[in-house]
Amino acid sequence: MNLFRKELKSGFKPFLFWSLGLFVFVFAGIVKSSAAMSDGKFMTELISKFPRIVVAAMGMANVNIAQFSGFYAVLMLYIFVLTAVYAAHLGSGAVSRESVDKTYEFLFTKPRTRAFILSRKLLAGLVFLAAYACLNLVFSLLAVRQLGLPDDYSGLFARFSLALWLIGLVFFSLAALFAAGFRAAEHGARAGNLAVLGAYVLAVAYDMIDQPGILRFFTPFRYFLNAEVITGNVSLLFTLLCLALSTVFLLVTFRRFEARDLGAL
Amino acid sequence: MAYAIETKKLTKYYGKARGIVDVDLAVEEGEIFGFIGPNGAGKSTTIRTLLGLIKKTGGSATIFGMDCEKEKVKILSEVGYLPGEVFYYDNMRAIDLLRYSASFYKKDCTKRIAELADALSLDLNKKIEDMSLGNKKKVGIVQGLLHAPRLIILDEPTSGLDPLMQRTFFDLIQRENERGATVLFSSHILGEVQRICDRVAIIKEGRIVDLRSIDDLRKNSYKKVSFTAEQPVADFSLAGAAQIAQEGTATSFLYSGEINALLKKLADLPLVNADISEPELEEIFLHYYEDGEAAK
Numbered sequence: 095m096n097l098f099r100k101e102l103k104s105g106f107k108p109f110l111f112w113s114l115g116l117f118v119f120v121f122a123g124i125v126k127s128s129a130a131m132s133d134g135k136f137m138t139e140l141i142s143k144f145p146r147i148v149v150a151a152m153g154m155a156n157v158n159i160a161q162f163s164g165f166y167a168v169l170m171l172y173i174f175v176l177t178a179v180y181a182a183h184l185g186s187g188a189v190s191r192e193s194v195d196k197t198y199e200f201l202f203t204k205p206r207t208r209a210f211i212l213s214r215k216l217l218a219g220l221v222f223l224a225a226y227a228c229l230n231l232v233f234s235l236l237a238v239r240q241l242g243l244p245d246d247y248s249g250l251f252a253r254f255s256l257a258l259w260l261i262g263l264v265f266f267s268l269a270a271l272f273a274a275g276f277r278a279a280e281h282g283a284r285a286g287n288l289a290v291l292g293a294y295v296l297a298v299a300y301d302m303i304d305q306p307g308i309l310r311f312f313t314p315f316r317y318f319l320n321a322e323v324i325t326g327n328v329s330l331l332f333t334l335l336c337l338a339l340s341t342v343f344l345l346v347t348f349r350r351f352e353a354r355d356l357g358a359l
Numbered sequence: 360m361a362y363a364i365e366t367k368k369l370t371k372y373y374g375k376a377r378g379i380v381d382v383d384l385a386v387e388e389g390e391i392f393g394f395i396g397p398n399g400a401g402k403s404t405t406i407r408t409l410l411g412l413i414k415k416t417g418g419s420a421t422i423f424g425m426d427c428e429k430e431k432v433k434i435l436s437e438v439g440y441l442p443g444e445v446f447y448y449d450n451m452r453a454i455d456l457l458r459y460s461a462s463f464y465k466k467d468c469t470k471r472i473a474e475l476a477d478a479l480s481l482d483l484n485k486k487i488e489d490m491s492l493g494n495k496k497k498v499g500i501v502q503g504l505l506h507a508p509r510l511i512i513l514d515e516p517t518s519g520l521d522p523l524m525q526r527t528f529f530d531l532i533q534r535e536n537e538r539g540a541t542v543l544f545s546s547h548i549l550g551e552v553q554r555i556c557d558r559v560a561i562i563k564e565g566r567i568v569d570l571r572s573i574d575d576l577r578k579n580s581y582k583k584v585s586f587t588a589e590q591p592v593a594d595f596s597l598a599g600a601a602q603i604a605q606e607g608t609a610t611s612f613l614y615s616g617e618i619n620a621l622l623k624k625l626a627d628l629p630l631v632n633a634d635i636s637e638p639e640l641e642e643i644f645l646h647y648y649e650d651g652e653a654a655k
Contacts, residue, residue, distance in 0.1 A: 195448075199412065200445075
């Protein structure tokens with residue numbers, strides 16, 4: 095058994111747990127969409143009476159939930175947050191798991207560079223993240239069949255799943271960077287989770303402000319706007335930004351990890 | 360020929376806290392080298408620096424002539440390491456862990472795993488989480504030796520092993536040494552260092568305070584002297600005497616110096632009985648620490 099396979103094996107159980115959460119979210123959410131759509135006018139009027147901060151916090155600003163695509167976009171915000179938390183967990187775990195479990199003296203005294211070991215761990219994390227995005231697509235396709243809608247939503251699901259992977263990638267690499275930067279593992283993990291929370295707050299702020307300007311650059315949850323994704327666009331600029339940020343974060347992670355003392359955290 | 364381990368002024372600070380300072384070691388190939396000192400003296404810091412787990416602050420460290428940081432991968436393929444406390448992946452069986460460990464080396468370790476497990480009476484099919492501390496330690500011994508390393512680094516290796524298994528362990532280490540392996544044996548239990556080591560370095564508060572052969576340490580440096588006189592000897596003193604203890608008419612001390620001077624001093628006393636013998640390593644070791652305290 096090599097290192098990469100071992101990482102896949104040890105990460106599989108948590109992956110199943112998170113996948114179960116995703117399954118519940120997607121199925122329950124999509125099945126509930128029929129109720130919202132059947133009484134679309136009432137729902138739209140009801141939401142328009144809510145304070146704007148409440149609408150923004152629920153991710154319902156700038157979408158028409160009377161349509162399935164709009165409802166799915168609202169659902170996806172919650173799934174983005176869920177994925178971001180899982181991605182942060184994967185990223186910080188890849189860097190600090192051996193120190194937390196005190197198995198670092200076993201693994202890091204084997205004839206491999208730290209970069210080799212970290213790269214296999216991060217690669218396993220990326221595989222889980224990609225599989226998670228694929229499952230989102232599969233669950234969405236299966237759930238929407240229950241509704242018997244006439245339109246084909248596979249393109250919409252694929253675009254949102256791609257966005258989900260890209261957003262997850264940013265939080266994955268950012269959490270890895272925090273884990274490599276902080277001496278104590280719990281501080282690194284906490285910083286990763288705070289980054290998710292902070293980005294969510296900024297996403298709400300983005301929806302509340304009429305002209306948010308550059309605020310969009312600071313919250314990955316708004317890199318792929320609902321209106322754009324629903325109409326068939328996944329922003330190339332923000333796709334490249336996700337990839338660039340992740341590359342930079344991971345490169346710094348490798349440098350920090352190489353320079354640090356390894357020990358029990 | 361390059362030393363198996365050579366450090367020159369090796370220094371490690373954790374922020375402002377002292378780890379080790381100016382550690383000079385030269386371990387020859389094929390020897391069993393003891394490294395003794397109490398907890399917190401810097402033994403594990405030295406070892407972890409050698410293994411590249413922590414980064415040195417200053418000085419240099421080489422293993423088989425290779426720099427411990429620059430050529431870490433080459434070095435680690437030749438090194439077997441057994442830490443004081445062993446932590447493994449609990450949900451794995453011992454055999455799976457050992458196969459996983461073997462997968463990092465470019466050799467077939469199957470036969471060695473079976474031989475070592477047999478010598479240690481280790482059940483390889485048991486899950487690690489179901490094992491006692493002693494059995495986990497046995498797994499550690501097998502994983503440290505399965506690739507027949509040229510250098511074996513042992514950090515407090517016997518904790519958790521019962522006396523019978525300790526004997527088996529020492530036999531195993533001696534067989535590895537006869538095979539040609541160099542051994543760095545770190546411990547705070549001096550009796551076990553005394554048992555198998557050729558030379559020993561004593562570390563105190565991060566610095567090496569002495570380095571000599573076990574025989575030399577015991578035979579040439581100190582004598583354990585005790586005598587009983589007819590009356591109590593008030594304020595006994597002698598140049599070279601340390602750890603002087605007096606109780607009634609009995610006096611005992613460690614002596615380092617000219618044996619004739621000692622005999623002359625004793626001859627002047629109204630002795631009932633006298634004994635001059637080799638001290639236990641523990642007693643010698645204590646001396647280094649008391650000297651240090653006195654110097655303060």
